[in-house]
Amino acid sequence: MHNKSVAELSRELESGKISSVELTREFLGRLKKEDEQLNSFISITEEQALADAHAADEQRAAGRATPWTGVPFAHKDIFCTNGVATTCGSKMLANFVPPYDATVTANFRKAGAVCLGKTNMDEFAMGSSTESSYFGATTNPWGLSKGEKRVPGGSSGGSAAAVAARLVPAATATDTGGSIRQPAALCGVTGLKPTYGRVSRYGMIAFASSLDQGGTIARSAEDNALMLNVMAGFDPKDSTSIDREVPDYTATLNEPLKGLRIGLPKEYFTGNLSAAMEEQVRSAIREYEKLGATVKEVSLPHADLAIAAYYVIAPAEASANLSRFDGARYGYRCEDPKDLLDMYTRTRAEGFGAEVKRRILVGTYALSAGYFDAYYLKAQKVRRLIQQDFINAFSEVDVLMSPTTPSPAFIQGEKTSDPVTMYLEDVFTIAINLAGVPAMSVPAGFVDGLPVGLQIIGDYFSEARLLNAAHQFQQVTDWHQREPQ
Amino acid sequence: MQWDIVIGLEIHVQLATQTKIFSGSSTAYGAEPNTQANAVDLAMPGTLPVPNEQAFRYAVMFGLAVNAEIERRSVFERKNYFYPDLPKGYQTTQLERPIVGPGYVDIDLANGETKRVRIHHAHLEEDAGKSLHEDFHGMTGIDLNRAGTPLIEVVTEPDMNNADEAVAFAKKLHGIVTSLGICDGDMSQGSMRFDVNISLKPKGADTLGTRTETKNLNSFRFMEQAIAHEVERQMDILEDGGTIVQETRLYNGDRDESRSMRTKEEANDYRYFPCPDLLPVEIDEAFIDEARNSLPELPDARKARFMEQYGLNDYDASLLASDSKLAVFFEAVAERGKDAKLASNWVQGEFSARLNAEEKSVADSPISGAQLGDLVVRIADNTISSAGAKKVFEALWTGENDNVDAIIDAKGLKQVSDTGELEKMVDDVLASMPDQVAQYQQESDPKKQKKMLGGFMGPLMKASKGQGNPKLFNEILVKKLGG
Amino acid sequence: MTISRKDIEKVAVLARIRVDEEQVSALEKDLGNILDLVDQLSAADTDSVAPMAHPLDAVQRLRPDEVTETDQREAFQAIAPATENGLYLVPRVIE
Incomplete structure (x- = not known):
């Protein structure tokens, strides 16, 4: 049962072959056993899940089922869940139980899905390895058979690892600079970061507001489409959410790809991309040619500036977004503060981990008097140049394809000593967030037994086309079906 | 420096x-x-x-x-x-x-x-x-x-x-x-x-x-x-x-x-x-x-209108127009009371003084513009004297009674304005004060004469039990004394 | 671009994060490396480029002025570090 997709589980529930309670019990049993090794969950909400499963079975019996009614899944621990601890991977929020739901959480609740728990993540979504979580690192299920402890990527490493290990069929995730696509690639699963504004950010704990976007991780493109059907849509509670019709993303999965124009950004096939990685990606692209697509080289001339622009804008926004964690109203407060300043400075020194503090300090510096123009304003201008690159490219082609990451999953601890080395993990993903366009990572082969991701980038609001392209690829390949031992 | x-x-x-x-x-x-x-x-x-x-x-x-x-x-x-x-x-x-x-x-x-x-x-x-x-x-x-x-x-x-x-x-x-x-x-x-x-x-x-x-x-x-x-x-x-x-x-x-x-x-x-x-x-x-169409009248425009419509002077108009609640109150008083100048005096005088003394805003006033307007009507038509008006105001403010005429009746504040009745009282008083009458008629300085008139007012007010209209008494006195 | 110890102390105060003396050297190195990475920006020609604050060229929607919220003080204060009589309690400001 744990190997079935969301679409398959939905059909089994509909046919009455299995109840949601039975399904939920099976997944919970597996989760509690297997996750000791992976640490992909911060919390498992067994009681709530079983209650929800009961309710789902009743809904189905009453003929009021959606495709999600009774299907187990998990939320990244960045989405606020009413009555369930929401930690964002931080000591700061280790005791935080929100009395409200994120819009994404509420949408899954309405759809009748059964949440099994909250997945692990880099603290405040700042990282590419899920090693900075206050609740310990998550281990990538790939590599375990060789006795290696590799990172699952990050920041949504818990969601990606859990889906890869078949602990849940699907999990929500967020992506600010690659946090869905990079872990999806490193764990051999399928992930989608939608267009900025497509999915509500309300109740999704903010890292960098103009870059953050909620999205999906599942094994197949079809399951990603089912997830996005629940998540996407206008939200009056999020000023940056876009009021635009939401298509049924499953409806167009089977469109033929004949005539699809694929662009290969030359800047994404250079540098530290290994020959073996490149070969896997090019072989995937040849599959697309077989499906009738045409391929041409394109250029994103400002690609090399993306990391620099990102590491000004994201920390600057974060420095303000994380000011609310001050020990006054919720979350961690240091012991015996001697005055107000002491409460602030110790609460924040003790409650935040090293990477979060580094980014707050960098962001504060970039916004401070005398540096604003050289850093923040300059980065915003470069951001427009980067966006223009994508607009130009999409005037020539329908989608862009590239590797998701320069290399497969690395060994835990390998990149923690130098933050900048870690930042370079996102070299192919970060520009997409700056532009705000949607992108996916799709399993496309293996190097040394470790998964390789193909990144598919689309124009604004072209999620349906991306899912269609990914789904068609998955009809002729089985990389996404491979299971780690 | x-x-x-x-x-x-x-x-x-x-x-x-x-x-x-x-x-x-x-x-x-x-x-x-x-x-x-x-x-x-x-x-x-x-x-x-x-x-x-x-x-x-x-x-x-x-x-x-x-x-x-x-x-x-x-x-x-x-x-x-x-x-x-x-x-x-x-x-x-x-x-x-x-x-x-x-x-x-x-x-x-x-x-x-x-x-x-x-x-x-x-x-x-x-x-x-x-x-x-x-x-x-x-x-x-x-x-x-x-x-x-x-x-x-x-x-x-x-x-x-x-x-x-x-x-x-x-x-x-x-x-x-x-x-x-x-x-x-x-x-x-x-x-x-x-x-x-x-x-x-x-x-x-x-x-x-x-x-x-x-x-x-x-x-x-x-x-x-x-x-x-x-x-x-x-x-x-x-x-x-x-x-x-x-x-x-x-x-x-x-x-x-x-x-x-x-x-x-x-x-x-x-x-x-x-x-x-x-x-x-x-x-x-x-x-x-x-937004422009929903703009109400602003103080500058209101001041100009108060001068034009009510004949108020610059100072009074400016003061009443500057506070919208006071302006609204004033207009209610003026509309009911007809005499705008008198309405202005009472709103800026007794009414504002009382608000200040009790640290109240116009909104908290216990009396309405219409009530104060009724009071102004009775002052203007000589029904009550200004001393009587203050008593009526007090009764309104404290909530003793909410009707101006009822207060005037209850407190017996109505002035006697029947000239026949007043003339008879003047005749009686003059007849009882021959020395003072003679003194008055011998005096050549009109200023001093005017002062001497006050000497008759006390007995007249007493004779009318305080209800004689002092203005009318004055006119009759001057006429009878041959001034 | 290097960042000085003084700069680090200054931003730590602005960000209300206590930085102990022994942490400053490591931060000097790490933040210096990050700023070196970021300094690539200065090479870009952005003379005629308008800054971009948002990915989408959308404008703000405005909300009707209607009360939609009810009192949830009890729920919010149940997760607060310290409250009394409905107030959040924080240490005194020492000036």
Whole structure:
């Protein structure tokens, strides 16, 4: 049962072959056993899940089922869940139980899905390895058979690892600079970061507001489409959410790809991309040619500036977004503060981990008097140049394809000593967030037994086309079906 | 040395919206602490702001009322600083593109002249909560009900040169925002708060001196005192050869003293940047036209109308027109009472004095404009004397009775105005006072004669049991005495 | 671009994060490396480029002025570090 997709589980529930309670019990049993090794969950909400499963079975019996009614899944621990601890991977929020739901959480609740728990993540979504979580690192299920402890990527490493290990069929995730696509690639699963504004950010704990976007991780493109059907849509509670019709993303999965124009950004096939990685990606692209697509080289001339622009804008926004964690109203407060300043400075020194503090300090510096123009304003201008690159490219082609990451999953601890080395993990993903366009990572082969991701980038609001392209690829390949031992 | 005083004002005006600027929480005053602070106001993780349309409508109305340009595409910035009454750790405000651009307000000076005070801009922002420093075991209590209440901050150019001008401007602004209905104007509840920037320069000098900012003055009286205090402080320093430190100061009105809050060197680095949770706000012509069409009569126009329609003089018209609630009350009195001059006298006199004495606003008045109008009618038609009128007013105010005529009857305040009856009383009194009559008739100085008339009034009032119309008695006396 | 110890101390105060003396050197190195990465920006020609605050060229929607919230103080204060009489309690400001 744990190997079935969301679409398959939905059909089994509909046919009455299995109840949601039975399904939920099976997944919970597996989760509690297997996750000791992976640490992909911060919390498992067994009681709530079983209650929800009961309710789902009743809904189905009453003929009021959606495709999600009774299907187990998990939320990244960045989405606020009413009555369930929401930690964002931080000591700061280790005791935080929100009395409200994120819009994404509420949408899954309405759809009748059964949440099994909250997945692990880099603290405040700042990282590419899920090693900075206050609740310990998550281990990538790939590599375990060789006795290696590799990172699952990050920041949504818990969601990606859990889906890869078949602990849940699907999990929500967020992506600010690659946090869905990079872990999806490193764990051999399928992930989608939608267009900025497509999915509500309300109740999704903010890292960098103009870059953050909620999205999906599942094994197949079809399951990603089912997830996005629940998540996407206008939200009056999020000023940056876009009021635009939401298509049924499953409806167009089977469109033929004949005539699809694929662009290969030359800047994404250079540098530290290994020959073996490149070969896997090019072989995937040849599959697309077989499906009738045409391929041409394109250029994103400002690609090399993306990391620099990102590491000004994201920390600057974060420095303000994380000011609310001050020990006054919720979350961690240091012991015996001697005055107000002491409460602030110790609460924040003790409650935040090293990477979060580094980014707050960098962001504060970039916004401070005398540096604003050289850093923040300059980065915003470069951001427009980067966006223009994508607009130009999409005037020539329908989608862009590239590797998701320069290399497969690395060994835990390998990149923690130098933050900048870690930042370079996102070299192919970060520009997409700056532009705000949607992108996916799709399993496309293996190097040394470790998964390789193909990144598919689309124009604004072209999620349906991306899912269609990914789904068609998955009809002729089985990389996404491979299971780690 | 002679000094020029240069004053600029920053005024925080709380907008009278139903809800907060970025959330659907109520802004009603006086609720239990933190019962009107929702997840957004408390800066709970993941929560996001959505701006209130009415706050923009009010800001645009204000802009139109002060002859200002309306910014068609305004932007919100974050102003970053830590304080327990500021839950997000930043205030959402407008810096680069405020909703209201440059404008002006004309103020009336005591010498009868008009002075133009330029407005630099006015921006929308959110109010902070309140810190309560009473003792909670050595802790401070935080109430966030006020956090997120919409404000416009009005910033003037340094166009005022003394405390009178600054207060005149403040009162004028108060009249404008209350007339617009965009602010309740209740200063005791902090609905309007003034920051005063003051500098001194040698008389006639071109360059401005170093300025200080005195913050959070919440009454016209404190504002006047704080300016006087700060001017004197700066003058003392400068005349001793010292220099003024650019700083923010706090004024204690009860003790008439001020202290430094922070100097420029200690000033925070606020790290303003555009709020990424909010998009640019576009105001189109239709929105502005709608706001323009909804503008009520403003103090300047009302003053002109009062002079024209009621024949009031400049001073009375200006005073009554400046406060919208007082103006509305006056018009109700004048409409019912017919005699506008008398209505004006009673509204500015007895009525205002009584409000002040009891620290009440017009809205809290126990008597209505119609009641005071009825009273004016009875004064004008000589039914009661002014002494009687004061008794009626007292009875209305205390709620003893709510009907003017009923009070007059009950208290027997009606004047006797039947000339036949009065003439008989005069005849009787004159007959009983032959010596005084003779004295009067022998007197050649009309001034002295006039004075002597008073001698007959006492017995006449006594004969009429206080109800004779003194004006008529006077006329009859003069006639009978052959004056 | 290097960042000095003084700069680090300054931003730590602005950000209200206590930085102990022994942490400053490591931060100097790490933040210096990050700023070196970021300094690539200065090479870009952005003379005629307008800054971009948002990915989408959308404008702000405004909300009708209607009360939609009810009192949830009890729920919010149940997760607060310290409250009394409905107030959040914080240590005194020492000036």
